[in-house]
Amino acid sequence: MRFIVSSLLSNGPDPVTGRQYSASEKYRNVVDQAVTAEEFGFDGYGVGERHGEPFLSPSPAVLLATIAARTSTIRLFTTVTVLSILDPVRVAEDYAMLDQLSGGRLELIIGKGNDPRHFGLFGLEEERQWSHLAENYGLLHRLWREEKVTWAGSTRPPLTGVTSYPRPYQQPIPVWHGSATSEQSTDLAARYGDPLFSANSFHPLEKYRVLVDHYRERWAHYGRAPEDARVGTGFGGLFLAKRSQDAVAGFRPYWDALFSSAAGRHNNSPFSSLEDALARGSALVGSPQQVIEKIHRYHEAFGNEVVGIGVDSLTEDVQREQLALFASEVAPVIRRELRQVPTAGRPAG
Numbered sequence: 001m002r003f004i005v006s007s008l009l010s011n012g013p014d015p016v017t018g019r020q021y022s023a024s025e026k027y028r029n030v031v032d033q034a035v036t037a038e039e040f041g042f043d044g045y046g047v048g049e050r051h052g053e054p055f056l057s058p059s060p061a062v063l064l065a066t067i068a069a070r071t072s073t074i075r076l077f078t079t080v081t082v083l084s085i086l087d088p089v090r091v092a093e094d095y096a097m098l099d100q101l102s103g104g105r106l107e108l109i110i111g112k113g114n115d116p117r118h119f120g121l122f123g124l125e126e127e128r129q130w131s132h133l134a135e136n137y138g139l140l141h142r143l144w145r146e147e148k149v150t151w152a153g154s155t156r157p158p159l160t161g162v163t164s165y166p167r168p169y170q171q172p173i174p175v176w177h178g179s180a181t182s183e184q185s186t187d188l189a190a191r192y193g194d195p196l197f198s199a200n201s202f203h204p205l206e207k208y209r210v211l212v213d214h215y216r217e218r219w220a221h222y223g224r225a226p227e228d229a230r231v232g233t234g235f236g237g238l239f240l241a242k243r244s245q246d247a248v249a250g251f252r253p254y255w256d257a258l259f260s261s262a263a264g265r266h267n268n269s270p271f272s273s274l275e276d277a278l279a280r281g282s283a284l285v286g287s288p289q290q291v292i293e294k295i296h297r298y299h300e301a302f303g304n305e306v307v308g309i310g311v312d313s314l315t316e317d318v319q320r321e322q323l324a325l326f327a328s329e330v331a332p333v334i335r336r337e338l339r340q341v342p343t344a345g346r347p348a349g
Contacts, residue, residue, distance in 0.1 A: 001305060001338040003331050005037045005323065006046030006079040006234070007312040009057040015257035016315055026056050027063065029316060034067040036320055038074040040327035044107065046077030046308065052117050061094045068102035076105045079234075079308070080178040080197075082113035083140065084133040085122040087156055091136075092143040092164040095173065104169035109197050110137060111178030111185065130184045137175075141192060144172050176232060183214045190218035195230035198302065202236065202269040204280040205301055212302045232306030233298060237283040239314075240325040244286040248274065251285045254313045284309065288329035295334055307334070 007030050013020045021029060034045040045067060047060040057063065060078045068076060076098070083091065099106040112129040113119075119126045135153050142149050143164040152158040177189035180199035189196045196215045200208045212231055219229045237258075239251035255274045271277035282298065284291045295307060309326065311319040 001299075001307060001334050002043035002075075002232075003326075003334075004044030004046055004075070004077055004079075004232075004306060004308045005033065005042055006048060006077065006308055006310050007033065007057070008048040008050055008055055008079075008310075009063075010050075010054050010312065011056050012054045012257070014315055015253040015313075023056055027066075029319075030063065030312070031066055031070055033311070033319060033323075034074065035070050036323055038071045040323050041331070042074065042323070042327065044075035044077050044306075045071075046079030046109070048079040049082045049113075050115055051082075051121055052115070055115075061098050064106075065098055065101055068098065068105065074105070075107055076102055077107050078109050080109045080111035080113070082118055083110040083136045084112040084129045085118050085124055086136065088136045088139040088143065089156070089159070089162070089164060092140055093166070096144070096164065096166050096168040099169040099173050100166055102169075106168075106170070107174045107176065109176040109178045110140075111180075114180060114199070130182065134184075134188055137188065137192070141175075144168055179211050179215070180208075183211065186211050186215035187218045190215055190222055190224070190229075193219075193222070193224060193228075195232065197232040197306070197308070198234065198304075200233045200235060200282050200298075202271075202281075204270070205282065205298065208233070209301045229303075231302050231304040232308060233282075233302055233304045234308035234310075235282045235284050235295075235298075236277070237285060237313075238291075238309045238311055238322055238326060239283075239285045240288055240291060240322060240329065242287060244290055247286050248278070250318075251283070255283070258313060284326075284330075288325070288333075291326075291330050292333050295330070296337070299338060305339075 009026055009030060011021055011026045037045050047063050048057055049060050050057050064076045095108060112133040124132060132155050135155050139151055147163040148161045150160050176195045176197040177185050178197050179185040186196060198208045198212055216229050239247045241247035252274055259269060271281060277283055278285055284294060311322050
């Protein structure tokens with residue numbers, strides 16, 4: 001099992017202290033968080049892409065390059081790259097450059113994007129988001145694997161004999177498909193033989209299990225060996241304490257803030273309370289043993305090889321405390337009990 005920490009750089013007022021970072025303070029906080037994650041033995045750090053307030057993450061490649069310069073071993077994830085609104089040629093160039101700068105530590109997670117503001121901002125009709133994602137990924141897939149690519153489609157001008165440069169350090173860069181709502185994402189991942197990453201944040205386990213099961217069904221439909229299908233999953237919050245009631249009390253203001261936010265409302269979460277969310281959802285809140293048991297329960301349902309957590313909404317000193325507790329009390333147990341799958345991708349020869 002691999003463990004990654006990720007951030008969307010949401011920068012609203014802290015629900016406990018009321019303090020809000022400046023943009024430069026938030027960027028420093030996230031870079032320091034990634035350095036801490038490597039120090040504590042986490043396997044990866046991810047930066048998501050969002051456009052518009054309260055998010056400060058329009059360009060994950062820029063921030064991940066800074067993190068690459070401050071770290072040496074941790075894998076670098078995009079959680080996610082909103083490929084439906086981007087030019088695949090530019091994505092191929094930017095992320096190949098990041099892969100080179102990091103010595104081949106990049107893993108791209110792509111998606112159509114969870115924020116509906118993306119589409120109008122970049123002149124994309126929302127009803128075409130899935131077709132744009134599929135077409136753009138088809139081109140990106142070729143650009144990282146082929147030279148002198150000739151291509152024509154509807155999302156950008158045609159290409160004739162184009163070789164994107166620089167070439168990736170890894171051959172190829174691992175690409176995951178982010179999935180939260182639609183079987184179109186799970187089918188696209190299976191069609192290309194790529195791993196799936198389930199967002200898994202705002203709804204009960206069963207909703208996401210349907211999508212993971214569909215991915216495995218489509219994987220078999222395309223003639224692939226079942227054991228080669230790979231799944232990662234995020235979890236909707238982290239707060240550990242020796243006593244479960246202390247963990248719930250500590251997490252409550254952060255949960256209230258998230259589920260009353262625009263993102264919480266947009267995702268139409270069915271949870272009626274924090275207690276309901278803890279009973280039916282993925283938030284890792286409680287004693288270390290309770291969190292271990294929940295990770296096991298999701299692994300039994302999804303067969304995932306990656307666990308993604310986030311502490312970004314927490315006060316800065318609490319972030320470090322929670323990462324330290326997870327790294328010392330939870331991760332070693334899960335690693336002993338669940339097999340770790342080698343990282344995909346290999347350096348260019």
